[in-house]
Amino acid sequence: MSERLFASYWLETPLDPAAAAAAMAGEQSTGTFVAVPGETPEIHERHAARVEHIRPLAAVDAPPLPGARGGSATERPRYNRAEVELSWPIENLGPSLTTLMATIAGNLFELSQLSGLRLRDIRLPPAFAAAYPGPQFGVAGTRRLAGVEEDRPLIGTIIKPSVGLSPAATAALVRELCEAGIDFIKDDELQADGPHCPFDARVEAVMAVINEHAERTGKKVMFAFNVTGELDAMLRHHDTVLAHGGTCIMVSLLACGPVGFVALRRHAALPIHAHRNGWGYLSRHPALGFDYVAWQKLWRLAGADHMHVNGMVNKFSEDDASVIRSAKACLSPMFAPPARGYEVMPVFSSGQWAGTAFPTFAALGSIDLIFAAGGGIVAHPDGPRAGVASIRQAWAAAQAGERLEDAARTYPELARAVAAFG
């Protein structure tokens, strides 16, 4: 085999970046801290990771992360920044998602040769596409199941309060949201199978409402039931949702992990709504962890259909440019033809309301997304129906190139949303 996989990093080091990159390549393929007898030239030739290129960036005086060693002992140390790409022969690991993670993101972030390391992107050979089925529904399958024509995003919301509602109270809220014209509803990630709202009872109560509404109106609202839990329960809960006519399940990616997720995907007959709660601990410091562009590819390979990307003007610390970069990554192919591209539907949420539709469409240039608003719908001063209407109005106006201020003069629900949340 001659296929290789590639990972690009931003790094900072008190050493020459070439020396730091070489240490990374050694640590993650054939090396240890002293030469060992078995590391023959043949093994090195066949299996060593390769430094593909190094692009130096500006150096700085103070390192972002503690614990780096090396560099000049006499002068004040300088910390050199660079973009680096490494590659590995696929023969080292085979097309394994788990060994891939140990290889590209294992014992690297602790290296004392580094004072900063961020995985920016990965490129995988087609063998990975052959080994992992990827998203089963993606954008088109989700639109079909949700019955939303391709002229607007799916408009969604979250069950709030996150915890405390009984199955009956959840179903009552779902009824109100169905009547309001919603396309998509999700459980909160804090709500899975807790004692006050058991999973099976919640599915039964919620699906009775959704099915009754579908029979009456022809529109089956998509509800993402949070199945995150032990694997047996996740598979059973998936089957329960399917048996009740449900059309989506939700998983908290970091609480589940890749192995459980892939096992669920191989069993699933429903789209998997992937929630990234905890993402902040992987990304909040810019000199450590993961860019979303790299990280989301791992989960698309594992089979996610919807990936959370935060929202524009959100309540968290992430800026808008980063949110849009994430969403565009979700909509971009991760394999070249003839392999499928494994595109997934980005989910915009956190502090969303009608007004944030405008910058979202302007920056993304696509309507293939789930636009999820919590308070922006249920706390609309005229109720959830007006909340949903305001968001539909906002997207129609944004797609038509109108400005929020002008559209608000046309649509009363949008005007009231601006008054409440603007």
Add this chain to the structure above:
Amino acid sequence: MSERLFASYWLETPLDPAAAAAAMAGEQSTGTFVAVPGETPEIHERHAARVEHIRPLAAVDAPPLPGARGGSATERPRYNRAEVELSWPIENLGPSLTTLMATIAGNLFELSQLSGLRLRDIRLPPAFAAAYPGPQFGVAGTRRLAGVEEDRPLIGTIIKPSVGLSPAATAALVRELCEAGIDFIKDDELQADGPHCPFDARVEAVMAVINEHAERTGKKVMFAFNVTGELDAMLRHHDTVLAHGGTCIMVSLLACGPVGFVALRRHAALPIHAHRNGWGYLSRHPALGFDYVAWQKLWRLAGADHMHVNGMVNKFSEDDASVIRSAKACLSPMFAPPARGYEVMPVFSSGQWAGTAFPTFAALGSIDLIFAAGGGIVAHPDGPRAGVASIRQAWAAAQAGERLEDAARTYPELARAVAAFG
């Protein structure tokens, strides 16, 4: 139910720490960014997370993490640091490891009210011990299977080079290590089931050597085979190791994730050696992510038997005090009687050799550990047998209160190790 679970954090905020802690409690229980109709006083009373206490620390001028908002608009902002403890009623989630993770470490690290957040420790009610079986072997079971009496640590090593050896070449190295008197050997985390060293062939070749050695000498060396992969393969590989008389399996925790790990644990009849590769991205910045004291409890609950803690004077960026804090945490009970304590065996590795036994014993005050040396054994100038001998000598001397320099005068293998690695 009135049981609560507790999580303690170090935080930094441009706000009053009490306001930041309240935002955390709201985000992770009943709140959203605007009040919603369903958040009744009854739900708040029963389900809201509680701020248990706040201990202010010194404030600073510059925040460690970007993206924080709030604080004074006119004066230069100050960033207030504090230790905070939150608690939740178990009724919010039930004794679920995955919902626990979404609750204590979900959408928190991105909050714009914070400029730093670190999960320091957790305390779980006994309901979790009833729901999860925890370590199946721990310290005593591992000693029994490895045949190492309780007068010294297990002395271990890692197959190196990490990648490139065929099953036959791996087995040849294992034969040399068995002859050298090793107690424990592990696969490298980069080696799982790659095309040049398939899992089944490796187990067959390695266990033939280990079994032959055991029949001849009465000592069965413990080999931790890296089963990390898809769940079906992990279970099958576990069974293969068991069928060949093997006594341990290894899992890369972050590549596997909690759900796959618990599923494996519930199936397993062998100790699970838990590898923490990738831990750096969760911990390298002191103002973000996890203290190991908190993190290792999640994996002990999930059923790990051995937990990697890095090593003293290691090749990574972590300092010795942190390593010892981690190891002591592994050996400390995480539940009070009558529940079991779920103690696990800490694994010291990374740059270890005979000399590092002395500071390790001095700081830890225990011999209940796996002391794993790669180059420190196989690169000993007189070969692996001398490498293992030097480490046994070092531990005997350290336990007897001798100093390295004095012991090196007694033991020639130790003296040669000092000359090579000291």
